[in-house]
Amino acid sequence: MSLKLTNVGVTRVVLYANGVQVGSSTQAPFTVNWDTTQTSNGLGYLQAHAFDAAGNTTVSFSRNISVNNTGPATPAPDTVSPVIGIASPLSGAVAGIFPVTFNYSDNVGVVAVELLVNGQFYGRNTQAPFTFTLDSTSVSDGDYVLTARAFDAANNQGASANVTISVGNNTNNSGDTEKPIVTVSSPPPGAEVSGITPVEFETYDNVGVTRVVLYANGVQVGSSTQAPFTVNWDTTQTSNGLGYLQAHAFDAAGNTTVSFSRNILVNNLSP
Structure with missing residues (x-):
């Protein structure tokens, strides 16, 4: 706090916070570095006492202030189970x-x-x-x-x-034991994708493919039961960076197969 008292002959200024001395100065312009951490938080006031060489003294008017050295509140521990x-x-x-x-x-x-x-x-x-x-x-x-x-x-x-x-993998009474064939036909290998990206497939089965499930980096991201089994993949739900797609195809007899991986690059970073 800087107290610029210019009366000739002032020799010392003493600073009080809430009536408690918190500093003094004998060197004009009588600045006092007040350590507010030693004063209680909340509303308060400052007063200055000035002295001259003859021992005369005076007290300033009060200056209202608010002390706040409260740190951020410590969050309550999380005890809620998922x-x-x-x-x-x-x-x-x-x-x-x-x-x-x-x-x-x-x-x-x-x-x-x-x-x-x-x-x-x-x-x-x-x-x-x-x-x-x-x-x-x-x-x-x-x-x-x-x-x-x-x-x-x-x-x-x-x-x-x-x-x-x-x-029950050994209860197929239809006589159909031939696995379907599936490949990811679009997007092409190494493609950069973002947003909603349609993923298309080529499928074959001796009887008929009934469902295709799409996985990105091993996580299911969509499925289709309607030929030609296109899946609209929301790439924003997949981590940015290099990754891969795989398709799982199923027929009515429960036969299933997994496609080869198709490498892709997900990029949903803002420009």
Whole structure:
């Protein structure tokens, strides 16, 4: 605080905050560096006492001030657990390769989802929407219990209800055992994509393809049950950078196949 008192003969100025001495100066122009952290926060006042060589003294009028050395409030710890449910598959029969998708929510945000099969850890996904792809042909036919666990940044976790699936890859009575064929025909290899991008396929099956599911970097991003099975891919839901597309094709008998990867570059960065 600078007190510019120009009366001839002033020898000392003493500064008071809320009636408590907080500094003094004997050198014109009598500036005092006041450490406000030593004064209580809130409304207050300053006064100056001036002295001359003869011992005469006077007190200034009060100057109202507000002291605020309060730091930012410490946020309350996050103790709310995420909520998660298995959206697909529903309990029932499955065959071939199929995605496991989830409905989830959290007061701050879900950062990871773990999948358990029959109570045993299967995998962890840290990229939304946290989809897993299961290949039921790698296990024996029978019943399996799926459970999901969701985690937030504070490591709170929530668990889903169980979903029981019945794997049946050896119950095809149609006689059709020929797998479909599928390739990604558009966009071309190495294409740079952004926004909503249509993805087209070439398909073949001896009876007929019934469904095509599109994956970007291993995460399901769309599906189609109507030939020619075009999927409008929202690339803004996929991380920017190099990546790949794959298509899974299914026929009515439950035969399925996976296409070769198609490399692409996602670029949704603002100019």
